[in-house]
Amino acid sequence: MSASALRIDGLVKRYGDFVAVDGISMDVPQGAFFGFLGPNGAGKTTTIGACVGLVRPTAGKIEIFGYDTERQWRESRRLIGLCPQEINLDRYLSIRDILIYQAGYFGLRGPKVRARADELLERFALSDKANGEYTKLSGGMKRRLMIARSLIHSPKLLVLDEPTAGVDVELRLELWDLLRRLNADGTTIVLTTHYLEEAEALCKRIAIVRAGRIVTEQDTTDLVRDRDLQDVFLELTR
Amino acid sequence: MNAVMPVNWVGLLTVAKREIVRSLKVINQVVWPPVITTLLYVFVFGLAIGSRIQNVGGVSYAQFLIPGLIMLQTISTAYDECASSFFQGRFMNSIQELLVAPLAAGEILVGFLMGSLARAFLIALLIGGLGVLLVHAVPQNWWLAVLCIVVVTTLFSSLGLIFGMMAERFDHIAAFVTFVITPLTFVGGVFTSATMLPENLRSIELFNPIFYIIDAFRYSYTGTGYLPLGYSLGAVTVLAAVAVAVALRMIAIGYKLRA
Numbered sequence: 001m002s003a004s005a006l007r008i009d010g011l012v013k014r015y016g017d018f019v020a021v022d023g024i025s026m027d028v029p030q031g032a033f034f035g036f037l038g039p040n041g042a043g044k045t046t047t048i049g050a051c052v053g054l055v056r057p058t059a060g061k062i063e064i065f066g067y068d069t070e071r072q073w074r075e076s077r078r079l080i081g082l083c084p085q086e087i088n089l090d091r092y093l094s095i096r097d098i099l100i101y102q103a104g105y106f107g108l109r110g111p112k113v114r115a116r117a118d119e120l121l122e123r124f125a126l127s128d129k130a131n132g133e134y135t136k137l138s139g140g141m142k143r144r145l146m147i148a149r150s151l152i153h154s155p156k157l158l159v160l161d162e163p164t165a166g167v168d169v170e171l172r173l174e175l176w177d178l179l180r181r182l183n184a185d186g187t188t189i190v191l192t193t194h195y196l197e198e199a200e201a202l203c204k205r206i207a208i209v210r211a212g213r214i215v216t217e218q219d220t221t222d223l224v225r226d227r228d229l230q231d232v233f234l235e236l237t238r
Numbered sequence: 239m240n241a242v243m244p245v246n247w248v249g250l251l252t253v254a255k256r257e258i259v260r261s262l263k264v265i266n267q268v269v270w271p272p273v274i275t276t277l278l279y280v281f282v283f284g285l286a287i288g289s290r291i292q293n294v295g296g297v298s299y300a301q302f303l304i305p306g307l308i309m310l311q312t313i314s315t316a317y318d319e320c321a322s323s324f325f326q327g328r329f330m331n332s333i334q335e336l337l338v339a340p341l342a343a344g345e346i347l348v349g350f351l352m353g354s355l356a357r358a359f360l361i362a363l364l365i366g367g368l369g370v371l372l373v374h375a376v377p378q379n380w381w382l383a384v385l386c387i388v389v390v391t392t393l394f395s396s397l398g399l400i401f402g403m404m405a406e407r408f409d410h411i412a413a414f415v416t417f418v419i420t421p422l423t424f425v426g427g428v429f430t431s432a433t434m435l436p437e438n439l440r441s442i443e444l445f446n447p448i449f450y451i452i453d454a455f456r457y458s459y460t461g462t463g464y465l466p467l468g469y470s471l472g473a474v475t476v477l478a479a480v481a482v483a484v485a486l487r488m489i490a491i492g493y494k495l496r497a
Contacts, residue, residue: 013497015497046497052338053338054337054338055496055497074246074340074342077340080338086331088330090256090335092260092263093256101252101256101335102335105253107246107247107249109248109252149335
């Protein structure tokens with residue numbers, strides 16, 4: 001298996017005349033906690049969408065653990081979990097079934113899946129809500145359920161698109177702790193966020209993207225050696 | 239997890255199961271209304287007005303009516319199941335659960351068709367049961383009845399998927415029902431036999447695809463049809479195959495699904 005969890009080579013995405021992603025290349029090693037930052041409309045969500053199959057690239061190549069996302073899409077999708085920016089849970093299923101059905105779509109079923117769902121509900125403090133509807137959950141609980149859903153098939157690469165947007169400070173710190181533990185357990189994480197302190201606290205390496213291009217990619221410690229991340233970010237993205 | 243997964247059977251069946259769960263969650267909206275509407279049709283048209291109509295094709299008018307009513311509701315159910323489920327999935331973005339999973343276009347399509355078939359058969363059985371109880375209408379050829387329901391559900395579920403993908407608003411889905419399906423169904427032989435129509439209208443009827451559908455299904459009840467069975471069933475099967483091919487292609491290219 002490839003040493004890279006995610007390798008993007010010359011990714012381009014055009015919508016008519018608009019170029020959303022303009023030749024992004026990056027390499028996320030296995031086990032990394034990688035920050036993918038940029039202002040609104042910079043191309044972060046489009047890039048992530050291309051990695052998971054929600055966006056059809058105009059040009060370029062993406063590999064997940066060495067599997068080409070176009071030619072070997074089944075293998076690559078089995079290894080990646082997406083927690084999208086917007087709540088997109090299935091309103092017809094109970095909270096527990098949201099996890100079990102998602103595992104089903106990935107080809108998994110049986111007692112192991114049910115045990116995994118219960119374990120995730122426990123870990124995300126949702127066990128007492130398991131048979132309820134997600135629409136009755138608070139915003140923070142919905143976020144936790146979204147992350148739990150993205151983990152149900154035990155992906156080796158977890159992509160989080162602004163997972164803490166709109167959550168309170170206490171829950172954010174809780175989620176940070178949880179993500180750190182996931183990463184320590186071997187899950188590679190790619191995180192996009194507008195909270196720069198979040199990226200600085202969690203990510204070991206950061207890429208900053210502007211107008212569809214990566215303007216810098218460095219280890220976090222190098223990036224913030226002389227200045228704080230906000231100054232670096234504003235200088236590179238203005 | 240399996241190293242090789244040529245067909246994601248578990249995924250496909252999960253899609254189907256999810257569709258069945260969805261139908262049962264909204265049973266008061268999708269199952270009972272067609273059954274109650276049919277009951278009213280049978281009482282008003284079949285028993286009250288129908289008692290004044292002479293036999294049609296060798297059976298009473300009420301018995302003649304039952305297969306037409308089953309098709310009326312099967313068509314509507316099949317279209318509605320797939321169109322509204324797929325559109326809602328797009329609208330709420332929950333369709334992304336399927337799109338990020340290792341599911342091929344064919345697996346998603348067949349999953350939706352199976353869910354739709356389950357709902358269509360449930361409704362057909364309930365209405366067929368009413369037909370047996372109220373007017374003693376029983377299919378003469380069960381295999382043909384089942385085959386017709388499968389083909390018709392496949393056709394209209396595929397159309398539902400196509401319009402569920404194309405629609406920008408909920409009323410776009412309803413527009414196809416209001417302006418195409420309902421008029422064609424009502425003039426397609428649900429309530430009348432082609433032999434009751436004037437000669438010039440009979441030729442126009444041949445351009446109505448739903449006329450072939452109802453004619454083929456009524457054959458399973460009465461053993462006779464206006465057209466030869468092979469002709470009407472063949473026409474419906476060709477239409478279903480085209481609709482499946484178009485829906486499959488649209489899912490495969492991610493039409494309005496993948497940016």
